[in-house]
Amino acid sequence: MCRATDLRTAVLAKNDHGAQELRAELAARRTAMVNLLSSPGSGKTALLEAELTLARERGVPVAALTADLATENDATRLARSGAPVRQVLTAGLCHIETDMLRGHLDGWLPDATRLLFVENVGNLVCPASYDLGETLRVALASVTEGEDKPLKYPTAFGLAHLVVVTKDDLAAAAEFDRAAFLDHVRQVNPGVEVVFTSARRGAGVGQLLDRALAAADGEPVHTPVMAATAPADREPVR
Amino acid sequence: MSIALAVVGQVEEAARAQGHDAVASVTLRVGELAGVVPNALTFCFELACEGTALAGAALATEHVPGRAHCPPCDHAWPTGTPPSLTCPRCGLAAAGLVSGRELEIARVSWSGATVPEEG
Ligand SMILES: Nc1nc2c(ncn2[C@@H]2O[C@H](COP(=O)(O)OP(=O)(O)O)[C@@H](O)[C@H]2O)c(=O)[nH]1
Ligand SMILES: [Mg+2]
Ligand SMILES: [Zn+2]
Numbered sequence: 001m002c003r004a005t006d007l008r009t010a011v012l013a014k015n016d017h018g019a020q021e022l023r024a025e026l027a028a029r030r031t032a033m034v035n036l037l038s039s040p041g042s043g044k045t046a047l048l049e050a051e052l053t054l055a056r057e058r059g060v061p062v063a064a065l066t067a068d069l070a071t072e073n074d075a076t077r078l079a080r081s082g083a084p085v086r087q088v089l090t091a092g093l094c095h096i097e098t099d100m101l102r103g104h105l106d107g108w109l110p111d112a113t114r115l116l117f118v119e120n121v122g123n124l125v126c127p128a129s130y131d132l133g134e135t136l137r138v139a140l141a142s143v144t145e146g147e148d149k150p151l152k153y154p155t156a157f158g159l160a161h162l163v164v165v166t167k168d169d170l171a172a173a174a175e176f177d178r179a180a181f182l183d184h185v186r187q188v189n190p191g192v193e194v195v196f197t198s199a200r201r202g203a204g205v206g207q208l209l210d211r212a213l214a215a216a217d218g219e220p221v222h223t224p225v226m227a228a229t230a231p232a233d234r235e236p237v238r
Numbered sequence: 239m240s241i242a243l244a245v246v247g248q249v250e251e252a253a254r255a256q257g258h259d260a261v262a263s264v265t266l267r268v269g270e271l272a273g274v275v276p277n278a279l280t281f282c283f284e285l286a287c288e289g290t291a292l293a294g295a296a297l298a299t300e301h302v303p304g305r306a307h308c309p310p311c312d313h314a315w316p317t318g319t320p321p322s323l324t325c326p327r328c329g330l331a332a333a334g335l336v337s338g339r340e341l342e343i344a345r346v347s348w349s350g351a352t353v354p355e356e357g
Contacts, residue, residue: 152320
């Protein structure tokens with residue numbers, strides 16, 4: 001005998017709930033999380049190393065978690081900044097979930113940390129679905145990845161509070177079409193700010209740090225259209 | 239894959255709570271802009287079900303189109319994918335999505351022996 005039950009539960013409800021809890025806990029400690037999402041090789045680690053170094057020069061307490069499928073190379077690179085750094089080995093999992101993150105934070109995250117950067121697994125699909133309790137979600141793409149990256153990964157770019165272009169020092173060599181890229185960003189995430197950076201030259205590193213600190217200070221972040229729900233209006237009558 | 243595992247976990251929990259021991263099918267509502275590829279999900283679902291109360295269960299997906307809304311024009315439009323989130327009438331940014339981000343378990347059909355349900 002078959003019977004059916006209407007469940008109507010969100011598939012990721014557990015993660016979303018955990019993320020809300022973690023967001024509140026971090027807020028109570030006055031720590032803001034910055035979640036960095038990009039394809040592998042976009043330059044997350046290089047930019048993060050520059051951000052951590054600059055933050056320490058400015059006397060801002062920062063820490064970083066870096067996720068990798070299998071190696072600890074990124075953590076070793078980031079630790080050169082002198083900031084507390086921890087590696088999350090995901091053992092093949094293509095993204096981080098709140099539970100995994102929490103296990104790494106408990107007993108490690110220094111008390112006065114202002115900004116906690118999380119370098120997500122290099123992947124623009126799955127990580128986009130998982131809220132980690134971040135205050136600022138940043139989607140990155142390098143100038144060598146083509147102008148249509150935001151259209152190929154609309155969830156990642158559409159849900160970002162801030163978009164970062166990396167390796168801008170290579171823009172001319174890659175014939176990167178800045179206007180086309182900005183158009184594509186605007187299509188999936190109207191109104192989002194785009195910061196151009198080069199970890200190699202130091203460009204934009206201060207600007208990104210300023211944005212992260214402003215968000216940590218409670219300045220409202222951009223609300224992506226894809227993250228906002230419009231009331232279920234009547235179908236257009238015609 | 240983790241999405242498939244999350245589905246299996248939630249259904250197993252519901253099965254335990256409601257006294258069912260086998261699942262015939264699971265129906266998901268998947269929004270056009272949920273960031274999930276239904277075919278990939280179906281493949282992962284089969285693997286994720288092995289050795290659970292969901293072994294052999296079928297997965298059905300209901301597609302929910304993306305729609306965005308512009309309050310000044312009171313106009314809603316299909317976003318398509320990649321989505322167009324600026325209003326085709328006035329060029330302003332949409333205020334939000336009416337639909338398209340759903341990723342929900344809509345229904346579960348149980349099979350096999352069941353502990354009688356109350357009420
Ligand atoms: N020219 C240039 N190369 C960069 C820049 N940032 C990163 N790279 C290079 O891009 C490659 C991948 O960078 P990495 O930070 O490991 O990327 P991740 O996988 O996103 O963490 C490395 O070879 C870096 O040296 C940059 O600003 N300019
Ligand atoms: Mg890296
Ligand atoms: Zn309009």
